[in-house]
Amino acid sequence: MAAEIPVGVGLARLVAWSPDDGRVAGLVRQVCARTLSLPAAPCEVAVDEPESEAERAVAEFAEQFSADVSQISAEQRSGLLEQLGDSAFGAVVSIFIADFVPRVRAGLEALGIGSEYLGWARGPIRWNHAATEGPGVLFNDFLPAVARMRALDPVTSELVRLRGAAAHNCRLCKSLREGTALDAGGSDTLYDDVERFETSILLDDCAKAALRYTDALIWTPAHLAVDVAAEVRSRFSEAEAIELTFDIMRNASNKIAVSLGADEPRVEQGTERYLIGADGQTVFG
Known part of the structure; x- marks a missing residue:
């Protein structure tokens, strides 16, 4: 290995x-x-x-x-x-x-x-x-x-992943649900609010800060508002904020598949559960 x-x-x-x-x-x-x-x-x-x-x-x-x-x-x-x-x-x-x-x-x-x-x-x-x-x-x-980074809680990581999936319209990513996050309290009811997170009563202030930062890196990285960055620093540890930043990049690798038209969903209806293995690789089934 x-x-x-x-x-x-x-x-x-x-x-x-x-x-x-x-x-x-x-x-x-x-x-x-x-x-x-x-x-x-x-x-x-x-x-x-x-x-x-x-x-x-x-x-x-x-x-x-x-x-x-x-x-x-x-x-x-x-x-x-x-x-x-x-x-x-x-x-x-x-x-x-x-x-x-x-x-x-x-x-x-x-x-x-x-x-x-x-x-x-x-x-x-x-x-x-x-x-x-x-x-x-x-x-x-x-x-x-x-x-393999483990500072950020799995539900926040999943919320950020789904926000990126929607931004890039990755059909594959939208058809998946990460199992550790589901076991930690994630649900489709919660995830449905990602689309309208600013007005959500289910998502807490930490989640909203993470999602604002996600949107900023995806859509307006040259104009990353001072208050967006300050809110992330106030609500997350340094290790969590670094992981959040790299999570957004990792999720955005879906742009490769989307750009080539290779982002077909793994299931025709509903969603499929997967896990991140100890080696950082995706495990299905």
Whole structure:
């Protein structure tokens, strides 16, 4: 069994992934940053504008991915696949990194915590050009490492997951319910209020603070209100607030499936229960 890596190490390895000649990673990091109005994740090769039909397809896809992944059109999807073929999936992983690393940085900086996770923003980076490295690090190392974090209570984690699922319109995520959260007091009655959480009488102030922060990182990360960040810091410990930030990124990996039209629900009706294993991997049945 491979050694489990910490969240910070996984994040740094994602930032350092610059496959092939680095042009696609450099292009999407600039496109996503402009879309989000945030500083770009570091890039080995700064590519401000596309120079080929393939790069134009990637840039258009990346812009919509960052702005609202649920609105990626069939034409944008087919255009990406037609131009990139088998390398399309790796490009979409690059886009996810370009899209969400700046959001995490903005969130942690607004909260005034987690500087140990942002070392890549301050020092030299040893770039990794292996074409398969990014997806492996993301799905086998980084996302499970986030799932292994246990500071935040499971019901809050599930509320945040469902808010992200609705924002990105991930059919798969909306069809699932995490078992530990259900055992800790979660229910569909409670979860139904996520859609209208501001007026909910079932969700407490901590849950509402977490959901406001979730919305801010998803929709307005460049304008993260001071009072939103301050409320999170006042209601959650430092470890909980860091986990909350990374939970939002982990949940947002659903954007990869949504963007490629691969987010089919696991059940046709109702929902399916699942668990997060000790290794951070999802366990069904």
